[in-house]
Amino acid sequence: MKYEHKSIEQKWQKAWEDNGIFHAEENSKKPKFYTLIEFPYPSGQGLHVGHPRSYTALDIIARKKRMQGYNVLYPIGWDAFGLPTENFAIKNHVHPKEVTKKNVARFKSQLQSLGLSFDWSREINTTDPKYYKWTQWIFLQLFKNGLAYKKEMAVNWCTSCKCVLANEEVVNGGCERCGSEVVRKVKSQWMLKITAYADRLIKDLDLVDYPERVKAQQKNWIGRSTGAEVDFTTTTGDTLTVYTTRPDTLFGATYMVISPEHPLIEKLSSVIKNMDEIRAYQEAASKKSDFERTEVAKDKTGVKIDGVEAINPVNNRQIPIFISDYVLVSYGTGAIMAVPAHDTRDWDFAKKFDLPIIEVVKGGEDVQKAAFTDCATGILVNSDYLDGLSVDDAKKKIIEKLEETGKGHAKVNFKLRDWVFSRQRYWGEPIPIVHCPCCGAVPLDESELPLELPNVESYEPTDNGESPLATMTDWVNTKCPKCGADAKRETDTMPQWAGSSWYFLRYMDPHNDNALASPEALKYWSPVDWYNGGMEHTTLHLLYSRFWHKFLYDIKVVPTPEPYAKRTSHGMILGEDGGKMSKSRGNVVNPDEIVDTYGADTMRTFEMFIGDFENAAPWSSSSIKGCRRFIERFMGLTDIMTEDNNIRPALESAFHKTIKKVGEDVENLKFNTAIAALMSLINDIYATNSITRKELEIFTKLMSLFAPHAAEEVWSVKNLGKGFVSVSEFPTYDESKCVENTVEIAVQVNGKIRDKIVVPVDIDQQGAVSLAKQSEKVNSFLDGKNIVKEIYVKGKLVNIVAK
RNA sequence: GCCGGUAUGGCGAAAUAGGCAGACGCAAGGGACUUAAAAUCCCUCGGAGUAAAAUCCGUACCGGUUCGAAUCCGUACCGGUUCGAGUCCGGUUACCGGCACCA
Numbered sequence: 025m026k027y028e029h030k031s032i033e034q035k036w037q038k039a040w041e042d043n044g045i046f047h048a049e050e051n052s053k054k055p056k057f058y059t060l061i062e063f064p065y066p067s068g069q070g071l072h073v074g075h076p077r078s079y080t081a082l083d084i085i086a087r088k089k090r091m092q093g094y095n096v097l098y099p100i101g102w103d104a105f106g107l108p109t110e111n112f113a114i115k116n117h118v119h120p121k122e123v124t125k126k127n128v129a130r131f132k133s134q135l136q137s138l139g140l141s142f143d144w145s146r147e148i149n150t151t152d153p154k155y156y157k158w159t160q161w162i163f164l165q166l167f168k169n170g171l172a173y174k175k176e177m178a179v180n181w182c183t184s185c186k187c188v189l190a191n192e193e194v195v196n197g198g199c200e201r202c203g204s205e206v207v208r209k210v211k212s213q214w215m216l217k218i219t220a221y222a223d224r225l226i227k228d229l230d231l232v233d234y235p236e237r238v239k240a241q242q243k244n245w246i247g248r249s250t251g252a253e254v255d256f257t258t259t260t261g262d263t264l265t266v267y268t269t270r271p272d273t274l275f276g277a278t279y280m281v282i283s284p285e286h287p288l289i290e291k292l293s294s295v296i297k298n299m300d301e302i303r304a305y306q307e308a309a310s311k312k313s314d315f316e317r318t319e320v321a322k323d324k325t326g327v328k329i330d331g332v333e334a335i336n337p338v339n340n341r342q343i344p345i346f347i348s349d350y351v352l353v354s355y356g357t358g359a360i361m362a363v364p365a366h367d368t369r370d371w372d373f374a375k376k377f378d379l380p381i382i383e384v385v386k387g388g389e390d391v392q393k394a395a396f397t398d399c400a401t402g403i404l405v406n407s408d409y410l411d412g413l414s415v416d417d418a419k420k421k422i423i424e425k426l427e428e429t430g431k432g433h434a435k436v437n438f439k440l441r442d443w444v445f446s447r448q449r450y451w452g453e454p455i456p457i458v459h460c461p462c463c464g465a466v467p468l469d470e471s472e473l474p475l476e477l478p479n480v481e482s483y484e485p486t487d488n489g490e491s492p493l494a495t496m497t498d499w500v501n502t503k504c505p506k507c508g509a510d511a512k513r514e515t516d517t518m519p520q521w522a523g524s525s526w527y528f529l530r531y532m533d534p535h536n537d538n539a540l541a542s543p544e545a546l547k548y549w550s551p552v553d554w555y556n557g558g559m560e561h562t563t564l565h566l567l568y569s570r571f572w573h574k575f576l577y578d579i580k581v582v583p584t585p586e587p588y589a590k591r592t593s594h595g596m597i598l599g600e601d602g603g604k605m606s607k608s609r610g611n612v613v614n615p616d617e618i619v620d621t622y623g624a625d626t627m628r629t630f631e632m633f634i635g636d637f638e639n640a641a642p643w644s645s646s647s648i649k650g651c652r653r654f655i656e657r658f659m660g661l662t663d664i665m666t667e668d669n670n671i672r673p674a675l676e677s678a679f680h681k682t683i684k685k686v687g688e689d690v691e692n693l694k695f696n697t698a699i700a701a702l703m704s705l706i707n708d709i710y711a712t713n714s715i716t717r718k719e720l721e722i723f724t725k726l727m728s729l730f731a732p733h734a735a736e737e738v739w740s741v742k743n744l745g746k747g748f749v750s751v752s753e754f755p756t757y758d759e760s761k762c763v764e765n766t767v768e769i770a771v772q773v774n775g776k777i778r779d780k781i782v783v784p785v786d787i788d789q790q791g792a793v794s795l796a797k798q799s800e801k802v803n804s805f806l807d808g809k810n811i812v813k814e815i816y817v818k819g820k821l822v823n824i825v826a827k
Numbered sequence: 828g829c830c831g832g833u834a835u836g837g838c839g840a841a842a843u844a845g846g847c848a849g850a851c852g853c854a855a856g857g858g859a860c861u862u863a864a865a866a867u868c869c870c871u872c873g874g875a876g877u878a879a880a881a882u883c884c885g886u887a888c889c890g891g892u893u894c895g896a897a898u899c900c901g902u903a904c905c906g907g908u909u910c911g912a913g914u915c916c917g918g919u920u921a922c923c924g925g926c927a928c929c930a
Contacts, residue, residue: 237831237924244830244926251930268930281930324928350928360930368828369928387907398917439929559924633852635839639832640923647839650852697841700851707851770847775895777847815894820846825894 029623150523247439267356452517460504
């Protein structure tokens with residue numbers, strides 16, 4: 025049979041869609057299976073060869089589950105709010121809505137050309153007011169529950185996007201999206217209190233099946249640490265509270281450091297003698313970007329505060345206070361007690377400013393030469409009632425003492441900060457809040473949702489840091505929903521992460537106007553059974569959506585504490601040169617060209633065959649030919665089919681083994697070896713020059729996971745079964761038929777292979793060894809030696825140990 | 828610096844409760860078919876070695892355990908915990924990812 029991929033692929037894509045065979049069933053009695061991929065951002069560049077790697081992988085899972093009798097939900101939609109669209113709109117003077125529409129159409133046709141078994145009847149779009157009505161609704165619930173609040177604070181400001189960024193969006197001091205410089209800017213911002221969920225976001229990782237690296241990264245990002253807050257009094261009678269993870273070293277505190285922004289400085293400005301010097305330091309620190317501030321500086325800087333000192337609560341020793349930018353205002357209390365003997369940063373600082381270093385934990389080298397930071401082995405010294413204790417015991421004891429005397433208490437801290445939720449841009453969900461001069465921030469009534477984006481003249485971001493919406497006075501000016509007074513709408517919009525934080529719920533019931541999804545649909549489909557996506561979203565989307573879902577669980581909207589039961593992650597497809605695909609490198613592969621030249625089936629098979637799914641893999645324009653040949657050979661089977669409706673005995677175990685292997689490998693994301701097994705089997709089939717009807721039926725079903733169009737064609741041309749092979753019953757195997765009658769085993773002498781023999785599969789040790797000894801080759805190595813030991817490993821080898 | 832991961836032919840990679848290293852595919856070389864090329868089919872394909880064999884070497888490094896190690900161990904060097912350490916804690920090289928002055 026001639027293989028014309030273009031006509032075949034178009035034909036079957038249309039047939040699948042016309043018959044709706046991939047639509048998830050409503051009110052089904054079948055067990056459900058919800059497979060999910062991260063819905064794409066429809067960029068102007070169109071689909072990238074990286075997208076199909078994830079989509080094809082879960083498509084294969086979805087297809088297999090469908091064939092195994094599950095009611096499968098494999099949905100698709102568009103995460104369409106965002107800056108590139110807006111920037112394109114500004115440049116070309118088109119409405120972002122139009123840009124989005126065009127990009128979605130392009131993406132949709134590209135995706136459909138790949139033969140992915142999405143349920144297109146559930147397509148969603150985050151920019152659709154019917155969709156973002158519910159994004160806004162969730163925001164209102166967060167607001168009503170005190171988890172959304174507005175706060176004046178220093179934020180990350182992208183100088184190019186003219187917009188604030190969340191901490192998660194700042195990469196190496198630059199904007200995650202455009203790479204431009206990020207500076208600190210004080211602005212009033214909407215914040216979401218993700219920190220209220222910090223503990224549960226760590227703890228509930230135990231409930232889900234995620235790769236270890238994902239769990240580790242999330243834990244690392246949340247950064248839980250346990251320690252104590254300790255109150256120091258100052259010579260002015262004020263209280264200076266510090267956070268420390270090493271309260272056991274309190275006796276070794278020889279100075280204190282507060283961050284340049286610490287409020288105590290203003291409060292004591294009249295007492296401080298060197299205020300000019302301090303002001304100059306503050307000024308210099310504020311000019312540094314966040315990146316420079318947090319970069320591990322080799323050289324510590326700081327200024328000693330003149331005129332006020334602190335008193336160590338455990339020994340009443342008077343110690344100096346410094347300001348230094350190595351202490352961050354945003355972590356802990358913005359102040360530390362410095363224990364140079366047991367903290368490398370404090371040690372560096374102490375050396376530079378010639379401050380005393382007092383050893384309070386014994387067990388390391390000379391603390392005058394380097395800080396000793398090992399908690400596991402140290403023993404407390406020079407610490408009064410803590411002397412002789414281990415670090416752990418000393419921590420417990422000192423915290424007890426502090427709590428007794430009211431000088432401190434145990435404290436847990438997180439690196440995680442609240443989520444900066446405002447963006448000063450047009451193309452995002454409007455925040456449904458009205459600012460009233462009397463009532464403050466007032467939420468819109470839920471019946472007013474969706475609060476739609478107005479049409480504006482210009483989407484250009486403003487230099488004064490306000491959203492383009494602020495210029496729309498008839499939209500901005502409104503009445504307070506509470507008291508009716510003249511009031512103004514919030515003009516900031518939500519970040520792109522808002523719409524994607526709950527989209528998987530909408531798929532369960534995408535056309536519902538009364539709720540984000542019906543309780544019945546949520547109950548039936550939750551949680552997502554298998555979610556595949558990129559590692560780059562681990563501390564962004566994946567964390568945000570877990571947070572929202574936990575909140576929705578708390579207010580009894582969703583039935584499960586975690587949104588995704590299982591998460592897997594694919595590796596990147598690299599350019600042929602081994603580097604990341606990018607326009608500037610000129611190594612970008614266009615999927616349209618691949619589909620055009622080789623067909624979607626080849627593209628799919630190749631992306632699955634390319635290597636370990638979880639690792640990065642370079643594209644190869646020559647290797648893909650092997651996959652094309654494989655599919656041609658598959659199509660060619662139709663020319664050698666016989667009407668025999670059995671599996672031939674010679675191939676029986678090969679078929680059963682392949683069914684088993686393909687099924688298991690697919691579940692374990694080992695697509696490459698599953699395809700290799702099918703290639704091996706087809707080689708065995710061609711060696712016999714024929715294939716039976718029954719054999720072709722099974723082979724076609726297995727192939728339909730990877731090359732669904734070609735499989736449908738073979739299925740229908742040879743009339744192998746009713747309907748579509750894509751929804752036929754997945755073949756089963758018989759474990760007992762997976763084994764051959766005879767097997768070739770290796771014969772070793774002293775661990776070196778000397779011969780290979782064919783033996784019955786169930787032969788015992790004695791039989792195998794005596795057969796092995798009949799080999800001349802083996803005997804030549806045994807000559808003149810005594811046999812010490814004979815080893816037989818069933819189905820593998822015989823090893824004769826001789827001396 | 829900390830956390831996680833990886834290391835196998837010319838290339839993408841297989842094989843780990845220890846058991847035939849390199850499945851499957853690409854590339855390459857030879858042959859068949861063809862006026863020729865492409866396509867297809869057959870053969871070879873880790874390295875050294877040989878006329879062909881034999882044989883030796885080979886899974887980042889070094890060292891071990893074992894009849895047998897890509898797979899297990901680190902006992903190499905030193906120290907600690909312990910009545911008692913091969914067993915618990917603390918090493919080397921290269922690359923990738925994450926975090927990084929988080930007290």
